[in-house]
Amino acid sequence: xxxxxxxxxxxxxxxxxxxxxxxxxxxxxxxxxxxxxxxxxxxxxxxxxxxxxxxxxxxxxxxxxxxxxxxxxxxxxxxxxxxxxxxxxxxxxxxxxxxxxxxxxxxxxxxxxxxxxxxxx
Numbered sequence: 001x002x003x004x005x006x007x008x009x010x011x012x013x014x015x016x017x018x019x020x021x022x023x024x025x026x027x028x029x030x031x032x033x034x035x036x037x038x039x040x041x042x043x044x045x046x047x048x049x050x051x052x053x054x055x056x057x058x059x060x061x062x063x064x065x066x067x068x069x070x071x072x073x074x075x076x077x078x079x080x081x082x083x084x085x086x087x088x089x090x091x092x093x094x095x096x097x098x099x100x101x102x103x104x105x106x107x108x109x110x111x112x113x114x115x116x117x118x119x120x121x
Contacts, residue, residue, distance in 0.1 A: 007037030034058030068097025
């Protein structure tokens, strides 16, 4: 079981992720934008962060970069979960320090597999 921070500005997406994750024994905390997600990650130290890209204010790329460059949070794997399916987005996400990149809609099996993979190192 892991504590997973879901950072997404869509309440319906958060609800979907929360249901899938809790069904698989994970604890879920959520933030509705990048700035809150960074603050919550620093405070709560989750095991994994699921990060949307398109959000008001601090976007997911910026938030991922802040988390992966900060000594307090750089050990936390960030998986970008977005509707952006361009190769340039994938490359940019990895350059910001993301451990994984999934395109919505994500199946439960794919999500859990990716979480297991990044947690295993």
